Amino acid sequence: MIYFDNSATTKMYPEALDTFMKVNQSIFGNPSSLNKLGTVANDLLQQSRKQVAQLLQVLPDEIFFTSGGTEGDNWVIKGTAMEKKAYGKHIITSSVEHPAVSRSMQQLERLGFEVTYLPVNARGVVSPADVKETLREDTILVSLMAVNNEVGAIQPIQAVGDLLAEYPTIHYHVDAVQAVLEFVPMVIHPRIDFLVLSAHKFHGPKGVGILYHKKGRRMEPLFTGGGQESGYRSSTENVAGIAATAKALRMTLENYSEKRAHTLQLRDEAARFLQSFDHVRLFSVPEGAAHILCFALKDIRGEVMVHALEEQGILISTTSACSSKKGDVPATLQSMNVPAEWSRCAVRLSFAPDNTFEELETFKQVFTQLQEKFQRIQK
Ligand SMILES: Cc1ncc(COP(=O)(O)O)c(C=O)c1O
Structure with missing residues (x-):
């Protein structure tokens, strides 16, 4: 099996x-328990928090563990x-x-x-100038993604941070x-106050997220209850998942430049190959994220392509794993x-960094055959 669906997980x-x-x-003790096993679990939890903080170059008490990216985003938006x-408002x-x-925003509306x-x-x-023009006296939150999950566009996070220094x-x-x-x-x-990560996107477990919460910034908790995570995020901590997340983050950031360079080479080679077909259109741009390449083969619906490749042992997605089963038109492409x-x-x-050029060669061969087959059927 060739797995080219690393943005999904x-x-x-x-x-x-x-x-x-x-x-x-x-x-397996509860980190809030006073007994021996609870104490050991709590030590491991705090050690993991320290390690994540060190890797992100922030303070341990600025790190909160959640159940994933969705919870982190919901918490920051609704908590703010x-x-x-x-x-x-x-x-x-x-x-x-x-x-x-976007759905958290709709709920707030x-x-x-x-x-x-x-x-x-x-x-x-997004244009930073548009952000600036849109700011108002009653603006309480600016929320932007760093890398788009559908096409890999990189947003001007630093530039927006610079302009928000005045606000x-x-x-x-x-x-x-x-x-x-x-x-x-x-x-x-x-200038970033809150930053959300999800462990299953960097070779960690599903169901664990990291929230960077800048010291001194205040927002309401989303989960109230037993007062875990310094009273800000109640629920018994997933200590095993959190320890595995800290390890996965450390491993991901080890030799990060080489890993990124390799992923970028794979993406660029795939882009060059796909561009050689005049009935293929690319939606990802060269300055986008190193790991994402979004494209379309004319008149062949995304789900047909996904299943045709799957039959040949190659796993990819339509543009996002969440909308793929609903057959929605991809929101990012619509906005573009x-x-x-x-x-x-x-x-x-x-x-992902563990994908190989041999796998890409297989993809090229399979894709070439498939597009010929689709063309024959269409004639
Ligand atoms: C940009 C982005 N934000 C948030 C999420 C949600 O993360 P999780 O699956 O951990 O809830 C995803 C997942 O695909 C994502 O790509």
Whole structure:
């Protein structure tokens, strides 16, 4: 099997899986329990927090563990809205966010908040000037994704951070779930208040997220209960998952430049190959994320391509795993003004550092045969 669907999820590092199993087997105590096993579990939890903080170059008490990217995004958006509603009800985001953000925004709109959805250009990118123009006295939050999950467009996170330096009361939230190889290794921009990651996108377990929450910034908790995570995120911590997440993040960031360079070479080679067909259109741009390549073969619907490749042992996605079963027109391509007859045909290859050029060669051969077959059928 060839797995080119790493934006949907990644395979766990064996070492991270080993940590997950061992902790679940032998350190299964509740970290809030005062007994010996609870103390050991709590020590491991705090050690993992420290390690994640070190890797992200932030403070341990700025790291909170969640159940994933969706929870992190929901928490920041709704927690900010609850915290700041007395000061303002205006929020700025983009029109190409993941549903974890866009659906949270829609929920807030139903509660009386006003949301500005910034457009993107044909390359899928928001303009910092648009952010600036849209800021108002009652703006409480700017929420942008670092890397788009459908086409890999990289948003101007640093530039928006620079301009928000003049607006210190506005919360700045970055969904960096797709950005681990692109963005996180750079020091988190000092103006970012909240940054969301998800372990299953970097070879960690599903169901564990990391929230960077800048010290001094305030938002309401989303989960109330037993007061775990310093009272900000109740629920018994997934210690085994968190320890495995810390390990996966460390391993991901080890030799990060080489890993990114390899992934980029794979993506660029795939792009060169696909561009040689005049009935293929690419939607990802060279300056986008190293791991994502979105394209369409004319008149062949995305799900048909996904299944045809799957029959040959190659796993890819339509543009996002969440919308793929619903057959929705991809939101990002729509915002980029890609005509529906093309966007319905869009599929996404997403690479990880462990993918090889041999796998890409197999993809090329299979794709060449498939597109010939599709052309014959269409005639
Ligand atoms: C950009 C982005 N944000 C948020 C999420 C949601 O993350 P999770 O699956 O951990 O809830 C995803 C998942 O695909 C994503 O790509």
